[in-house]
Amino acid sequence: xxxxxxxxxxxxxxxxxxxxxxxxxxxxxxxxxxxxxxxxxxxxxxxxxxxxxxxxxxxxxxxxxxxxxxxxxxxxxxxxxxxxxxxxxxxxxxxxxxxxxxxxxxxxxxxxxxxxxx
Amino acid sequence: xxxxxxxxxxxxxxxxxxxxxxxxxxxxxxxxxxxxxxxxxxxxxxxxxxxxxxxxxxxxxxxxxxxxxxxxxxxxxxxxxxxxxxxxxxxxxxxxxxxxxxxxxxxxxxxxxxxxxxxxxxxxxxxxxxxxxxxxxxxxxxxxxxxxxxxxxxxxxxxxxxxxxxxxxxxxxxxxxxxxxxxxxxxxxxxxxxxxxxxxxxxxxxxxxxxxxxxxxxxxxxxxxxxxxxxxxxxxxxxxxxxxxxxxxxxxxxxxxxxxxxxxxxxxxxxxxxxx
Numbered sequence: 001x002x003x004x005x006x007x008x009x010x011x012x013x014x015x016x017x018x019x020x021x022x023x024x025x026x027x028x029x030x031x032x033x034x035x036x037x038x039x040x041x042x043x044x045x046x047x048x049x050x051x052x053x054x055x056x057x058x059x060x061x062x063x064x065x066x067x068x069x070x071x072x073x074x075x076x077x078x079x080x081x082x083x084x085x086x087x088x089x090x091x092x093x094x095x096x097x098x099x100x101x102x103x104x105x106x107x108x109x110x111x112x113x114x115x116x117x118x
Numbered sequence: 119x120x121x122x123x124x125x126x127x128x129x130x131x132x133x134x135x136x137x138x139x140x141x142x143x144x145x146x147x148x149x150x151x152x153x154x155x156x157x158x159x160x161x162x163x164x165x166x167x168x169x170x171x172x173x174x175x176x177x178x179x180x181x182x183x184x185x186x187x188x189x190x191x192x193x194x195x196x197x198x199x200x201x202x203x204x205x206x207x208x209x210x211x212x213x214x215x216x217x218x219x220x221x222x223x224x225x226x227x228x229x230x231x232x233x234x235x236x237x238x239x240x241x242x243x244x245x246x247x248x249x250x251x252x253x254x255x256x257x258x259x260x261x262x263x264x265x266x267x268x269x270x271x272x273x274x275x276x277x278x279x280x281x282x283x284x285x286x287x288x289x290x291x292x293x294x295x296x297x298x299x300x301x302x303x304x305x306x307x308x309x310x311x312x313x314x315x316x317x318x319x320x321x322x323x324x325x326x327x328x329x330x331x332x333x334x335x336x337x338x339x340x341x342x343x344x345x346x347x348x349x350x351x352x353x354x355x356x357x358x359x360x361x362x363x364x365x366x367x368x369x370x371x372x373x374x375x376x377x378x379x380x381x382x383x384x385x386x387x388x389x390x391x392x393x394x
């Protein structure tokens with residue numbers, strides 16, 4: 001199973017921004033290995049949430065752990081069969097541990113976009 | 119001849135300047151391009167209003183023809199397309215209707231369908247044509263509604279621009295012969311003036327500045343204008359009476375002889391500048 005988490009610049013804590021997080025962590029539970037990749041949507045002029053969700057879907061993600069998630073991004077994730085969970089801790093390691101212990105709740109509230117950009 | 123009125127933020131007095139300028143001008147229409155919250159009609163109360171729907175194009179995908187090559191999704195710079203379960207999927211409010219996805223599709227699987235995004239209404243107010251662009255709630259881009267409003271009449275016009283300095287403003291200003299930048303004499307007002315000044319400079323438009331709600335001189339703003347040889351055409355003093363007249367939905371130039379003189383003088387200057 002592959003778990004995706006948006007990361008802050010420090011690559012250790014969960015970024016509150018779904019679409020514009022600078023990095024994404026992809027953790028493979030079978031091999032117990034992690035990969036940190038630059039988020040291609042971080043500086044998108046628009047539709048960052050959609051592009052970031054696409055990025056996760058393209059990496060065969062099965063579960064997504066995030067602080068929050070917009071409606072458009074959630075549509076892409078859910079349609080791609082990805083389960084979305086709410087981050088319960090600041091540190092990525094704590095969230096992964098909580099997830100493996102079945103302690104993270106599914107995220108059910110998806111906010112309308114912060115699309116001001118125009 | 120078209121005069122666009124703009125400012126870096128809302129509440130500075132774009133509509134106040136636009137409606138009063140249009141009211142003293144002769145044979146000139148008023149076009150409200152602030153499509154997200156058009157207010158000019160509250161002052162003009164146009165009659166014999168008729169409305170037309172504004173459409174934009176949205177891609178539709180033929181699932182039979184689509185072979186999932188993903189070229190359309192990778193092409194879309196607005197990220198309006200996602201590739202889900204082997205097929206493209208469009209997010210309508212993100213789509214800018216550029217038509218690129220249909221051009222790059224090797225299978226001819228993308229067609230475009232009309233989608234309503236707003237309306238343009240037209241009416242008359244005592245001899246002044248009043249055109250209003252109205253964007254449907256929830257739509258991301260006012261640009262198609264603004265384009266339609268600007269095309270609705272060939273007449274000379276005062277254009278009431280949306281606030282800010284982004285795409286809708288650039289669109290509203292694109293065909294203008296002259297731009298009026300409205301600014302408040304405050305630090306925040308100067309910051310916003312810088313943004314619209316940059317825009318009109320970039321677009322190479324002749325322009326002048328109106329300092330609105332002036333309750334004294336704000337030296338940094340005066341210096342900013344002097345340094346750039348940006349002419350300040352008028353200081354409109356802060357006045358509770360003007361605010362009350364506007365709050366009642368009345369045109370201030372019809373209730374204040376002094377303000378009428380200011381706007382007549384402004385119109386003369388602007389018309390001469392725009393014609394030169």
